[in-house]
Amino acid sequence: MDLSVIIVSWNVREKLRENLKAIFQSGGDLNFEVFVVDNNSKDGSADMVRREFPQVTLIANTENLGFAKANNQAIKKSKGKFILLLNPDMKVFQDTLVNMVAWMEENKRASVAGCRLIGENGETIKHIRRFPRLWDQLAIVLKLPHLFPGILNKYLRADFDYERAAKVDSIRGGFFMIRKETIEKIGMLDERYFVWFEEVDYCRRVKEAGGEVWYAPAARCVDFVGQSFSLIKRVTAQRYFRDSMLKYFEKWHPSWQGQILRTAWPIGIFVARVFDKLKLKSGART
Numbered sequence: 001m002d003l004s005v006i007i008v009s010w011n012v013r014e015k016l017r018e019n020l021k022a023i024f025q026s027g028g029d030l031n032f033e034v035f036v037v038d039n040n041s042k043d044g045s046a047d048m049v050r051r052e053f054p055q056v057t058l059i060a061n062t063e064n065l066g067f068a069k070a071n072n073q074a075i076k077k078s079k080g081k082f083i084l085l086l087n088p089d090m091k092v093f094q095d096t097l098v099n100m101v102a103w104m105e106e107n108k109r110a111s112v113a114g115c116r117l118i119g120e121n122g123e124t125i126k127h128i129r130r131f132p133r134l135w136d137q138l139a140i141v142l143k144l145p146h147l148f149p150g151i152l153n154k155y156l157r158a159d160f161d162y163e164r165a166a167k168v169d170s171i172r173g174g175f176f177m178i179r180k181e182t183i184e185k186i187g188m189l190d191e192r193y194f195v196w197f198e199e200v201d202y203c204r205r206v207k208e209a210g211g212e213v214w215y216a217p218a219a220r221c222v223d224f225v226g227q228s229f230s231l232i233k234r235v236t237a238q239r240y241f242r243d244s245m246l247k248y249f250e251k252w253h254p255s256w257q258g259q260i261l262r263t264a265w266p267i268g269i270f271v272a273r274v275f276d277k278l279k280l281k282s283g284a285r286t
Contacts, residue, residue: 003032003101004080008070009088010038013045015224016088020053023086028098033057035074039064066194067173075188080180085199087174089224100177100219107165111182111211112203114171115219116162125223127172128157128215131204132197134257137245141261141268165216169207173199175221182211190251197244204252238269 005023009016016036023034037059038046046060059073071085082104084097100115107113117125130136136155138144144151153159160166176199186209189198203213242265249258 001033001079002030002081003097004074004078004083005032005034005086005097006037006071006074006078006083007035007086007088008037008039008067008074009041009045010064011041011043011045012088013041013043013048016045017048017052018091019086019088020049020056022091022093023097024053024055026092026094026097028095030097030101032097033079035059035077037061037070037074039066039070066191068189068193068195068198069191072188072191075183078180083178083180083183085173085176085178087223090174091222091224093220093222096219096221100216103165103216103218104177104179107214107216109212110214110216111179111206111209112171113177113214113216114175115177115215115221116217117172117175117223118220120222120224124162125172125225126156126158126160126162127174128160128162128168129170129200130155130157131169132200132245132248134249134253134260137249137261138264141245141264143268143271160215162215163217165214165218167212168215169213170200170203171213171215172223174223176202178202182206185209186211192247192251193244195240195244197248201248201251 007016007019020034020036034055035057036049038049038061040061040063046058049056049058057074057077061070065073075083082101084100096115100113104110104113114127117127119125133155136152139151157168186205190201193201206213246258246262249261
């Protein structure tokens with residue numbers, strides 16, 4: 001088996017349908033399998049997969065297990081030499097899967113790799129990040145980019161060249177290809193993360209184990225960006241992000257840094273509310 005494609009889906013039936021159609025039109029000569037792990041969607045996603053894509057291995061959960069745990073359910077069953085974690089709101093091109101597998105075959109040093117992500121309007125989505133540090137995450141929590149737009153440029157790799165392949169710290173989890181032998185060496189995703197930071201954590205584990213994470217523009221994929229996340233209430237999404245950030249820092253950084261972030265979060269919530277009120281007043285004036 002060349003490739004195992006794993007899609008964890010939650011309430012994005014139409015995007016999931018488009019995703020699956022594109023996958024089965026783009027496999028070329030690859031010997032591949034597709035898993036859909038449905039995290040208890042209420043929009044008929046699981047029934048759609050059963051009815052329209054019988055060749056897919058469906059895992060229908062009776063509760064939302066989160067991103068990491070749901071992916072691990074399928075990883076345990078996968079047989080591919082490469083495993084692609086693919087968000088449901090993605091759409092591969094005709095040559096995406098073939099090109100990405102070929103690139104991984106040629107670049108043996110890459111334990112994990114991501115491709116070029118393109119938005120609906122054809123723009124390149126800038127998704128390469130450095131590993132999180134206290135000061136950049138503190139800036140995010142306290143909403144400092146509203147006042148200092150360039151404060152995160154180093155963390156966000158603002159100068160990164162998306163035309164060239166390069167070894168990087170971390171890539172976006174929406175298109176995340178892993179060698180099976182890497183999983184056998186360092187394990188699956190850390191299930192302490194419900195959503196967010198699980199892919200960053202995995203990239204960090206790869207690096208600690210002597211492996212490499214790469215960005216490869218040899219393949220492209222359309223990213224419709226956050227279709228499932230848009231269905232989550234803002235307060236809930238903030239809680240998920242906060243919990244995952246703190247778990248990441250508890251695992252990889254000195255405890256005092258996690259305590260600083262924990263203390264900063266209430267301040268960040270207050271600042272966010274202030275900015276929201278200012279936006280409302282500005283909108284009312286215009």
